[in-house]
Structure formats: structure tokens, C-alpha cells
Amino acid sequence: MTTEDEQEEQHPMAGQTGPRAADRTLEVLELVAGAPTPVSAKALARSLGCALSTAYTLLAPLTDRGYLVRTDGGYTLGYRVSALHRAFQRQMGLTDGVDGIDGVLARMRHATRASANYVAYQGDGLVIADVRTFAADGDEQADLAVGVDPRSHAYAHGKIALAAAGAAARRRYVEQPGLRRFTPNTIASAERLDEELRRIRRTGVALDVEEARTGLACLAAPVLGTDGAVIGSVSLAVRPADLRTRRHQLIAAVKQAAREASPVR
Template sequence: MAGQTGPRAADRTLEVLELVAGSPSPVPAKALARSLGCALSTAYALLAPLTERGYLVRTDGGYALGYQVSALHRAFQRQMGLTDGIDDLLARMRQATRASANYVAYQGDGLVIADVRTVAADGDQRPELTVGVDPRFHAYAHGKIALAAAGPAARRRYLEQPGLRRFTPRTIASVDRLDEELRRIRRTGVALDVEEARTGLACLAAPVLGADGAVIGSVSLAVRPEDLRARRHQLIAAVKQAAREASPAHPS
């Protein structure tokens, strides 16, 4: 493959898949070659196995994601326990609390967001939930749940990179204050943030436990700060109950 073999070829192949996935429309081979900084023949050599195996499909406008991506996503959902029941639970939360309801699944050392589900109506307040490593974990309620459950080494890596950045004047930017907050979360089983990640947004979250008792995700509600102050106890009770129902060990 134009002199590329082994890990480098695999890395380039994944880069092609990511480029196509990140495009709103099919991507021509020439555009992929330009993005990769490689010859057109190399781009075609990378595209061939992806197309043959169904991860990409060739259209008149270029290359788009293929059916195997959908199969991978379904397998990922099964492994993460992300069943249709999660969506039903979030819909019930949304209806009962009149707030944006969210589910975040953690992976790896617990500080990587693997998947996100949200049920919200137009005009609802909602956090900016992104898959991957999020530098706002210490500012959002769902991120504090992950930090509270993470081991010392994982928390230390987070404090070193990305670190405690400020996003609003209310963001916790002190290690001592964060440690105190995480101890409170472990004690009470609920995390709060009031305009720490974004002005005008308040969130509360509770941990979802796997069959072994480890934290595998969280459910959260997003409201306006004044709404949290007015309905604090109701919202905390709702998010804790939803987290119990979302836990795989919860009796059906």
C-alpha cells in the first residue's frame, strides 16, 4: 500500500473512516487524498477494504458510511447496556420533571464518555454532552459523578490534563474544593452544578451502577438555576430513582 504497512496502514484506514464519518455528505476520493496528504492511488488502496467489508459505500457523490457501521453501533450498545429501556426511562423523567433528561455512559478508566442519550423538548435547558474525553467533567454534574467514582490515578491524570479550567465564575478551580465536593457526592449519591459549566444552566446527576457495583454511567436533569432552587428535593428524588432503575442490577 504505497509503502505503508502494519500499524501505519491501520491508522490511515481509521483516519479515512473518521473523515467520512465527520462529513455531512459523501466524500470524493480526491478530497480524502487531499485531507490525508497522500496520492490518489494510496487513498483508493485505503478505501478498497473499507468498501469491500461494508464500512463504506461508494455513491455518485463519493464515499459514505456503510451498513457495517450500524452493526458495530448496535453491538456497542449491547456491550454498554444501552437498551431501548434507557430511552423510555428518559422520556418518563422528562414528562415527570419537565426538565431535559440525559444518560451518559462511561468507559475505560471512567473518565471517557462512551455514549450519550438525551430526551428534551424545544427550549429545554441542556448540557453540552460530547463523546470522548471532556475537559468540563469537573464543572458538570455528570462529570463530577465520574470523577467521584474514578480511582486516584485517573483523577490525578485529569487534574494534570486537562486540569481544572474555569468556564464561568462559579466553576470549581481548586483541587481542595473539588476533593471536598467529590466526598460529598460519594456520601449523598447525587452531584449538582449550578452555573459551573454554563451561565443559566443547573444540572443534577446520580450514578448508574453495573452488576458489580461499579459506576458505569449517570442519569441527569438540566434545569434553570431558579427551577433547581424551587424544586430541589423533587428533582433529587427523581434523578436518584431513575439512576436505580437504569442500573442493570435493578430488579425488573
């Protein structure tokens, strides 16, 4: 009688067909991408909870297609990943250079002497698809990352996404992950948040003053796609005192940058 591991050794992808096999292959890619150093096949097998032969079976197509590269120390991301990222940037309208998003952020940072950010939205608008940051030396920065951010109701860029999202998407966010309180200033009631989002839709700018993090204030404006839908936002991260003293200048700068970043001006 063979053990489960022995059966898997004999048939490495037994029970690993269709969506399950695709899911585990993507899991391998994500594990390698999230590691600070090359990852060995043995380490991947341990993380996946599978036999070593199964790990090699999952690694083979990723390596053959150039999404992973095998080095002396283990597996690292391959050249095809950067090609995918460039294609993603084209689809999201994230062009580089002085006429692209990077140029817009560089000009906004120079004009305001503040950290400038661009956040691209995807799906129902509450998923951060890409982040660009031009940090000002010694100034505060928002801690932004791709994915669903449970702090969306506390950050200015997140409020832009919530204000543009449909009622069903906003309701899902309020229910899960919910309106957690990160500082004493965080909006933690659905009624107050609705009022705030109505103000944002009316004025075209979102503010947060120490709502996500003590000592940090942000302001953001929506970037519109060719169909007029909100596809992202540009934002500035400053100290609360700077927002109080330069409020009008910063609002004007972030609105101008949002117009420049929009594909149709």
C-alpha cells in the same frame, strides 16, 4: 530519480504496513463519519496528505466490508457501522424501548418537565462512550459529546465520573486537561474539587449550578453495573431557578431514574 509521490504511486502502501496502515484506515473512516456530505477520494487524499492511489488503497477494504459505501457524490458510512453500534449498545447495556435507557429518560422527562440525559462511561470512567438525550421543549440542555470532556469537573455527570474514578485517573485529569474555569462558578482548585467529590460519594448525587455554562444547572446520579461499578449516570438539565424551587423533587427523580437504569436493581 523518482519523487516521493511517484514512489507512493508505484507502491501505494509503501511504509503503510502494520499499525500505521490500520491507523490511516481508521482515520479515513473518521473523516467520512465527520463530514456532513459524501467525501470524494481526492478530498480524503488531501486531508490525509497522501497520493490518490493510497487513498483508494485505504478505501478498498472499508468499502468491501460495508463500512463505507461509494456513491455518485463520494463516500458515505455503510450498513456495517450501524451493526457495530448495535453491538456496542448491547455491550454497554443501552437497550431501547420502555424497559431500557430510553424509557427511563422518557419517564424522567415527563415527571420533571426537564431535559433528561444518560451518559455511559468507558475505560477509566473519564471517557464518554455514549450519550442519550430526551430534551424538554424550550428548556436548557447540556452540550454533551462522546470522548474526553475537559469540562468534566464543571458538569454534574462529569463529577459523577470523577467521583467514581481511581485516584490516579483523577490526578491525570487535574493535571491534563486541568481545572479550567468556564464561568465564575466553576470549581478551579484541586482541594475544592476533592471536597466536592467526597460529598458526591456520600450523598449519591452531583450538582452544578452555572459551573459549565451560564444559565444552566444540572444534577446527576450514578448508574451501577452488575459488579457495582459506576458505568454511567442519568442527569437533568434545568434553569437555575428551577433547581432552587424544585431541588428535592429533582434529586428524588434523578436518583429513582438511576436505580431504574442500573442492570441490577
